[in-house]
């Protein structure tokens with residue numbers, strides 16, 4: 001047996017994501033802590049199950065310091081549950097960090113924001129290239145899906161499964177939350193593409209500074225209108241014009257004019273601020 005549920009002991013639930021429940025677990029053989037993402041596949045059609053397995057296999061091929069590491073998966077037929085074993089990130093998710101700042105009335109250091117920007121660009125670069133041979137599985141870029149390990153490295157969370165499950169009507173009711181990070185081109189019915197990830201990254205970095213997303217609305221129509229207009233308040237005054245400038249590049253409405261990951265990573269302003277960090 002390559003490894004079954006009995007090889008782990010569940011410690012506690014750490015979150016119920018949009019497509020499954022995350023548990024903190026310990027592997028009995030080495031005492032190491034991991035995360036289980038439990039995804040129920042009961043009631044799924046055969047081809048959906050096949051798609052799910054092929055996406056888990058894609059996950060298993062990705063290896064990058066800024067992407068949460070996939071280790072294993074266990075299919076538990078008795079309960080029709082797929083358990084995906086992934087890396088434990090002691091620092092938790094950015095959504096919790098933003099909420100902590102809101103509660104304490106504090107802001108995140110500019111240096112931390114530049115670090116997140118740089119390491120997320122590296123994560124997306126890996127996704128776009130390591131997966132480019134297949135349909136690019138878009139990563140669900142949002143604060144709740146970006147994690148920090150105990151060394152403060154930034155890790156992009158899981159993905160792809162969202163695509164399979166999104167299309168599966170039976171999960172429709174679990175698609176929760178407002179699409180604050182949806183890009184203008186996707187709103188206009190365009191295909192999700194690599195430039196859409198850049199837009200979402202811009203929203204994420206903006207929210208790390210302002211503690212609120214760049215575009216908000218009381219309803220989806222108003223939100224969509226604001227996104228297409230592309231106007232948003234400057235980040236708080238104590239953050240530099242350099243940071244504001246890079247965010248404004250990421251949030252260019254016309255995706256043809258929006259920079260690629262490479263342009264951002266080689267942008268002199270980014271290079272100079274990252275050099276200060278490392």
Ligand SMILES: CNC(=O)c1c(C)[nH]c(/C=C2\C(=O)Nc3ccc(Cl)cc32)c1C
Nearest residue numbers: 035068086087088089090092093096157
């Ligand atoms: C407040 N947040 C936490 O306590 C927290 C911690 C310490 N870890 C996590 C989540 C994950 C974690 O630690 N590793 C993960 C791998 C994949 C996914 Cl989808 C999630 C995680 C969370 C939500």
